[in-house]
Amino acid sequence: MRPLRLGVNVDHVATLRNARGGTHPDPLAAARAALAAGADSITIHLREDRRHIRDADCQAMRAALTAPINLEMAATAEMEAIATALRPHACCLVPERRAELTTEGGLDAAGHAESLAPVIAALGAAGIRVSLFLDPDLRQVEAAARLGARAVELHTGTFCEAGGDARRRELDRLAEAARRVDALGMECHAGHGLDYDTAPLLAAIPEVVELNIGHFLIGQALFDGLPAAVRRMRAVMDGVRRP
Known part of the structure; x- marks a missing residue:
């Protein structure tokens, strides 16, 4: 199987910093630690309300890191302008509501194609790889291809929260969607x-080439340290698919 990349999301390092103010803990320091421990890229989500990652964090990481940065963002004019100026390696377009605690479900690419198309085109013209965060729905995957997205990130939240037969059904949906994503280029x-239990099940789907993990790793870092948590996740992934 193809090598499997690990992207580490450091948003919640910024959440902890912002709870008290000041500069500690530093998301850039966390990003460096994650990369040194085996991560392939860093994911950050610049939200409209700046609840965790802030503009200065994005600029600091872009200036300091040579590894790929994946900027999660809503498809708004403000975020498009920030991204095209920043020029990260990749942008993942996600749905966003002010009241949500975390991203809830995938983007409706099929229903919002008209508004998404110019954002995707502008990001692509700036040399940014565009991905869409989607539920494992073939209709949405096919809409992403029509829109010119270069990648799809499948939303695994429903799968992770399910148990028993429901989890198996969700895993089957993810595998089918992954095959369709790959077939569409x-x-x-x-x-x-x-987490450590669910990531290997996704790693076993041969068409999946990247896992992006944040909350679990930052939470586990409270007990084990971030480098140890990232190394263990890397080992869990590689145990299923050797690079």
């Missing part, structure tokens, strides 16, 4: 809610 990524 896009990269297949996956993320949301993954």
